[in-house]
Amino acid sequence: MTNISNPAISVEALGVAYGDHPVIENISMKFPKNQITALIGASGSGKSTLLRSLNRMNDGLATVTGKIHFHDVDINQPKVNIYRVRQQIGMVFQQPTPFPLSIFDNVVYGLRLAGVKDRKVLTERAETSLKQAALWGEVKDSLKKSALALSGGQQQRLCIARTLAVEPEIILMDEPTSALDPVSTTQIEDTLVHLKERFTIIMVTHNMQQASRSADWTAFLHQGELIEYNQTADIFLNPQKKQTADYLSGKFG
Numbered sequence: 598m599t600n601i602s603n604p605a606i607s608v609e610a611l612g613v614a615y616g617d618h619p620v621i622e623n624i625s626m627k628f629p630k631n632q633i634t635a636l637i638g639a640s641g642s643g644k645s646t647l648l649r650s651l652n653r654m655n656d657g658l659a660t661v662t663g664k665i666h667f668h669d670v671d672i673n674q675p676k677v678n679i680y681r682v683r684q685q686i687g688m689v690f691q692q693p694t695p696f697p698l699s700i701f702d703n704v705v706y707g708l709r710l711a712g713v714k715d716r717k718v719l720t721e722r723a724e725t726s727l728k729q730a731a732l733w734g735e736v737k738d739s740l741k742k743s744a745l746a747l748s749g750g751q752q753q754r755l756c757i758a759r760t761l762a763v764e765p766e767i768i769l770m771d772e773p774t775s776a777l778d779p780v781s782t783t784q785i786e787d788t789l790v791h792l793k794e795r796f797t798i799i800m801v802t803h804n805m806q807q808a809s810r811s812a813d814w815t816a817f818l819h820q821g822e823l824i825e826y827n828q829t830a831d832i833f834l835n836p837q838k839k840q841t842a843d844y845l846s847g848k849f850g
């Protein structure tokens with residue numbers, strides 16, 4: 598089972614309720630550093646809710662109980678600075694969300710918000726992030742052009758670059774390729790493999806091939822419960838729970 602000794606982040610007895618409707622109940626799990634963890638499960642099983650809890654994106658939407666350990670701090674405490682948390686734990690959404698600004702201004706957006714003004718620092722960080730997101734080669738001569746003119750796949754890699762630019766430790770991805778064509782999907786999956794050398798990635802995906810290709814660890818959720826969590830090959834080739842096997846064989850979901 599999951600023997601993760603030095604996690605990047607972990608949750609303990611996590612519960613999430615929208616109003617009086619509990620969606621996640623009593624989940625405890627550790628997410629390994631510098632690995633890709635996929636959250637899989639049927640629609641409505643609570644994958645996005647769990648993911649969004651990790652950087653307090655459910656604040657104001659839901660009641661989140663339990664502990665979220667990050668650097669020896671329970672970041673589910675009300676006194677925690679959520680802006681700092683979101684700088685360290687970034688998020689990439691399902692739909693690319695470029696701002697109506699230039700490519701350059703998109704990438705350095707978070708840095709500027711954090712008060713960075715030095716042009717040299719901004720320029721260097723933009724180049725590094727675009728390279729990490731495997732977009733530099735395609736945009737290096739058009740950094741002043743509008744980000745909205747990029748293709749969907751390029752926009753999503755731009756959003757990844759924007760997240761990387763603030764140098765988070767963890768990147769949360771909510772179905773990052775579901776709005777993209779197969780070529781763009783492959784480009785992003787290839788990028789993820791390199792990104793995990795520097796970042797910890799936690800990703801919700803409906804695409805089982807994507808989980809099996811990209812993720813080191815896979816967690817299967819069903820109706821708000823963590824049913825099974827293990828190394829990806831074990832989940833796919835040797836699931837221990839009937840519910841996992843049924844889901845993977847398409848019997849439900």
Ligand SMILES: Nc1ncnc2c1ncn2[C@@H]1O[C@H](COP(=O)(O)OP(=O)(O)OP(=O)(O)O)[C@@H](O)[C@H]1O
Binds near residue numbers: 647
């Ligand atoms: N903002 C919200 N307000 C109320 N209920 C919500 C909200 N967001 C999600 N829910 C409910 O919580 C449950 C879990 O939703 P969630 O989006 O976490 O599941 P999911 O596994 O990510 O599903 P999908 O794969 O369809 O995105 C669903 O019943 C959903 O209707």
